[in-house]
Amino acid sequence: MKTPKISEAVVRRLPVYLRYLQHLVDMNIRTVSSYELGQKLDMNPAQIRKDLAYFGEFGRKGIGYEVSYLIEKIKGILKLDRNLNVALVGAGHLGIALSNYNRYTKEKMSIVAIFDTDPAKIGLSVGNMPIRHIDELDRVVKELDIRIGMITVPATAAQQVADRLVEAGVSGILNFAPVSLRVPSEVHVRSSDVTTELQALAYYID
Amino acid sequence: MKTPKISEAVVRRLPVYLRYLQHLVDMNIRTVSSYELGQKLDMNPAQIRKDLAYFGEFGRKGIGYEVSYLIEKIKGILKLDRNLNVALVGAGHLGIALSNYNRYTKEKMSIVAIFDTDPAKIGLSVGNMPIRHIDELDRVVKELDIRIGMITVPATAAQQVADRLVEAGVSGILNFAPVSLRVPSEVHVRSSDVTTELQALAYYID
DNA sequence: TAGATTGTTAATCGATTAACAATC
DNA sequence: TAGATTGTTAATCGATTAACAATC
Numbered sequence: 395m396k397t398p399k400i401s402e403a404v405v406r407r408l409p410v411y412l413r414y415l416q417h418l419v420d421m422n423i424r425t426v427s428s429y430e431l432g433q434k435l436d437m438n439p440a441q442i443r444k445d446l447a448y449f450g451e452f453g454r455k456g457i458g459y460e461v462s463y464l465i466e467k468i469k470g471i472l473k474l475d476r477n478l479n480v481a482l483v484g485a486g487h488l489g490i491a492l493s494n495y496n497r498y499t500k501e502k503m504s505i506v507a508i509f510d511t512d513p514a515k516i517g518l519s520v521g522n523m524p525i526r527h528i529d530e531l532d533r534v535v536k537e538l539d540i541r542i543g544m545i546t547v548p549a550t551a552a553q554q555v556a557d558r559l560v561e562a563g564v565s566g567i568l569n570f571a572p573v574s575l576r577v578p579s580e581v582h583v584r585s586s587d588v589t590t591e592l593q594a595l596a597y598y599i600d
Numbered sequence: 601m602k603t604p605k606i607s608e609a610v611v612r613r614l615p616v617y618l619r620y621l622q623h624l625v626d627m628n629i630r631t632v633s634s635y636e637l638g639q640k641l642d643m644n645p646a647q648i649r650k651d652l653a654y655f656g657e658f659g660r661k662g663i664g665y666e667v668s669y670l671i672e673k674i675k676g677i678l679k680l681d682r683n684l685n686v687a688l689v690g691a692g693h694l695g696i697a698l699s700n701y702n703r704y705t706k707e708k709m710s711i712v713a714i715f716d717t718d719p720a721k722i723g724l725s726v727g728n729m730p731i732r733h734i735d736e737l738d739r740v741v742k743e744l745d746i747r748i749g750m751i752t753v754p755a756t757a758a759q760q761v762a763d764r765l766v767e768a769g770v771s772g773i774l775n776f777a778p779v780s781l782r783v784p785s786e787v788h789v790r791s792s793d794v795t796t797e798l799q800a801l802a803y804y805i806d
Numbered sequence: 807t808a809g810a811t812t813g814t815t816a817a818t819c820g821a822t823t824a825a826c827a828a829t830c
Numbered sequence: 831t832a833g834a835t836t837g838t839t840a841a842t843c844g845a846t847t848a849a850c851a852a853t854c
Contacts, residue, residue, distance in 0.1 A: 600747075
């Protein structure tokens with residue numbers, strides 16, 4: 395029963411569970427039921443149980459889930475228990491804002507390099523990392539074993555940056571530029587774009 | 601046949617179509633088929649036709665879609681042809697990065713107010729808007745007829761900010777804080793959180 | 807006209823939810 | 831034990847894709 399075929403929707407929900415479970419730890423809550431989780435996350439309890447059951451039997455009938463145990467299991471599933479190096483391309487406002495997303499946590503996933511093209515920025519320090527010229531991308535990605543690239547460059551440059559990241563060997567891209575990227579099917583891409591999100595929200599207004 | 605019941609998935613794809621159509625205009629391309637769109641956006645042509653057909657007959661058999669006509673139609677559907685005022689709460693790096701998302705476009709949706717709690721920031725100017733104290737939120741939302749709030753505050757403050765926005769009368773929230781917000785069912789919430797996105801990507805690495 | 811492409815129905819596929827036996 | 835809650839199967843619901851008549 396090794397992961398029959400996990401849908402992206404399930405994978406996307408796991409970090410949401412994880413986040414709330416970590417909140418429960420902070421509140422010294424040891425055990426939680428799928429019903430309680432469902433209440434707090436506004437989700438169907440059956441869905442939560444089913445999502446978790448794809449990966450194993452993590453709960454106890456009549457009791458619920460042990461919070462810290464479930465956290466470890468989800469981290470294992472998402473591979474957050476191993477080091478995972480991330481590169482950020484684009485040292486504009488957004489890039490700098492995102493560069494310290496993990497500054498205060500001790501997660502094993504972390505941004506380890508920042509790139510830009512602007513000569514005025516190269517060498518400047520952001521979160522004690524130097525901004526490097528994008529021509530170093532290929533070399534640095536390989537040297538530091540970077541697996542994920544975050545793109546925070548203007549739309550016009552995004553596809554080109556994606557091509558370079560893929561060429562350098564990353565297997566995941568998180569794209570913040572407002573453009574649909576074309577990448578080989580073995581590379582996973584997630585896009586997050588404010589404009590698109592706001593426009594979708596606009597539909598529901600009034 | 602007025603909008604039988606449009607799923608969120610459909611609404612989320614419309615801005616993606618719009619974005620690519622605007623790109624086609626820039627390239628002086630006048631007409632496009634669902635097949636071509638599908639190729640470029642990596643989507644099924646039948647899905648694109650079906651999505652559009654929910655709202656009307658925008659294409660011509662044997663020809664395809666007239667680009668600028670379809671743009672106008674999609675803008676109408678998403679209500680991007682009317683003014684829509686947005687408030688941004690949280691003038692940290694991320695907030696400031698997002699505050700100029702529409703600086704260079706002439707869209708009718710725009711950020712018209714920025715709020716924070718930090719006394720050191722109040723009164724400072726960001727994109728020719730003053731940073732206001734959050735205690736002014738209710739008044740300003742009403743005065744400026746703000747309908748959407750963007751939340752870029754730390755996780756610990758996000759729910760409280762959401763409550764204030766709802767209380768002030770917004771009908772949509774775009775949340776960037778890493779927390780699941782609870783809001784009344786009539787308020788639409790979209791969440792976008794780097795950590796969650798990266799963690800979901802991590803699942804596919806290796 | 808012949809070729810292309812829409813709009814739409816029907817078929818398929820997949821995801822969510824309900825229900826409940828197992829069991830803590 | 832009685833009550834609670836899981837894991838899982840079956841039922842439902844919804845979304846995607848295929849197919850094709852209509853028609854430009």
